Amino acid sequence: MTTVQKIKEVEDEMNKATSYHLGQLKAKLAKLRRELISTPSGGGGGGGGVGFDVARTGVASVGFVGFPSVGKSTLMSKLTGTHSEVSAIDFTTLTTVPGTLKVHGAPIQILDLPGIIEGANDGRGRGRQVARTCNLIFIILDVLKPLGDKKIIESELEGFGIRLNKKPPAIIVRKKDKGGIAITNTVPLTNIDHEEIHAICSEYKLNNADIAIRQPGATADDLVDVIEGNRIYVPAIYVLNKIDVISIEELDLIYKIPHSVPISSNEWLNVDELIEKMWEALDLVRVYTKPRGLAPDYSAPVVLKRGKCTVEDFCNAIHKEIAKQLKYAMVWGASAKHARGQKVGLDHILEDEDVVHIAKK
Ligand SMILES: Nc1nc2c(ncn2[C@@H]2O[C@H](COP(=O)(O)OP(=O)(O)OP(=O)(O)O)[C@@H](O)[C@H]2O)c(=O)[nH]1
Numbered sequence: 001m002t003t004v005q006k007i008k009e010v011e012d013e014m015n016k017a018t019s020y021h022l023g024q025l026k027a028k029l030a031k032l033r034r035e036l037i038s039t040p041s042g043g044g045g046g047g048g049g050v051g052f053d054v055a056r057t058g059v060a061s062v063g064f065v066g067f068p069s070v071g072k073s074t075l076m077s078k079l080t081g082t083h084s085e086v087s088a089i090d091f092t093t094l095t096t097v098p099g100t101l102k103v104h105g106a107p108i109q110i111l112d113l114p115g116i117i118e119g120a121n122d123g124r125g126r127g128r129q130v131a132r133t134c135n136l137i138f139i140i141l142d143v144l145k146p147l148g149d150k151k152i153i154e155s156e157l158e159g160f161g162i163r164l165n166k167k168p169p170a171i172i173v174r175k176k177d178k179g180g181i182a183i184t185n186t187v188p189l190t191n192i193d194h195e196e197i198h199a200i201c202s203e204y205k206l207n208n209a210d211i212a213i214r215q216p217g218a219t220a221d222d223l224v225d226v227i228e229g230n231r232i233y234v235p236a237i238y239v240l241n242k243i244d245v246i247s248i249e250e251l252d253l254i255y256k257i258p259h260s261v262p263i264s265s266n267e268w269l270n271v272d273e274l275i276e277k278m279w280e281a282l283d284l285v286r287v288y289t290k291p292r293g294l295a296p297d298y299s300a301p302v303v304l305k306r307g308k309c310t311v312e313d314f315c316n317a318i319h320k321e322i323a324k325q326l327k328y329a330m331v332w333g334a335s336a337k338h339a340r341g342q343k344v345g346l347d348h349i350l351e352d353e354d355v356v357h358i359a360k361k
């Protein structure tokens with residue numbers, strides 16, 4: 001039996017299972033799925049495989065996923081000016097095609113991925129490996145196709161350890177040497193019970209551990225995610241393409257899908273909103289440099305990622321040696337205590353559109 005067949009079998013069994021059995025099956029499923037995810041956690045590298053490894057450029061990347069012929073290449077080509085073959089024939093794009101789009105001064109890498117195929121577990125699944133390394137995923141949907149396609153793509157990505165528009169669950173699992181399984185919870189357990197927790201632990205041969213659940217509505221899948229530990233939590237935007245061929249009434253309906261932006265790549269409708277949403281979701285921090293005695297340079301921001309935007313990160317983004325030479329930094333903007341600016345050190349956390357002057361020793 002192939003891994004995919006085994007997964008199907010476990011899924012079928014789940015429909016008729018008890019609490020304990022269900023927990024066991026969920027853990028089993030996650031272990032099988034792990035076999036399909038061969039890249040190490042955290043991403044960073046390419047997806048592996050010929051045609052999927054592309055040089056990563058820019059400060060952040062957006063991966064386009066979707067069924068064939070939904071218009072991924074049309075959008076990517078027009079956004080970036082990079083050629084990616086467009087045609088009415090499915091599976092036109094067979095490798096990852098990279099391009100760059102500058103948004104508010106920040107170069108963003110756009111990755112046009114090959115059309116997704118349901119249940120693909122061999123080379124064809126490689127596109128999702130690449131998706132694991134992106135900072136934002138655009139799920140591109142054709143408004144003329146069934147809305148069920150959305151669910152299929154979501155499950156495909158979930159199967160690859162990708163969690164869309166979700167934060168890591170507030171569950172802590174601490175292994176011990178003895179004492180069995182001790183469960184504590186700061187919130188009521190509404191979607192998981194002790195039996196399920198025990199079943200999952202046993203499936204992972206976790207005999208002694210403290211399990212602290214702080215996540216409201218935590219599920220068995222959340223616990224499995226925490227134990228598996230190789231999950232990628234990434235924002236996603238649902239791009240509803242080809243609105244040029246539907247009526248205003250139909251448009252009103254699809255607008256209700258959360259995290260969605262309706263557009264037409266062909267007619268270039270509402271693409272500005274899409275770029276703005278892309279910018280918000282990437283949550284980047286622009287920092288402007290101010291040389292002594294001169295006005296800040298607003299044309300070329302240093303662009304940092306949220307969570308990695310200290311004065312030290314800022315220095316390192318300019319040059320490796322600068323942090324060592326720093327006497328202090330002057331900061332103006334949202335992160336500064338005073339309007340007249342604040343003197344700070346390397347660990348100060350910067351905010352979007354701050355202005356920084358580096359004083360060297
Ligand atoms: N009406 C309409 N057609 C579009 C739009 N965007 C793309 N198309 C058409 O949809 C077809 C498929 O477009 P592609 O850009 O090749 O789609 P893709 O998702 O890259 O397809 P694969 O690479 O095969 O996965 C082409 O005939 C496009 O002209 C749109 O906004 N409106």
Ligand SMILES: [K+]
Pocket residue numbers: 068069070086087088089090091092093
């Ligand atoms: K196509």
Ligand SMILES: [Mg+2]
Pocket residue numbers: 072073074084085086092093112
């Ligand atoms: Mg294409």
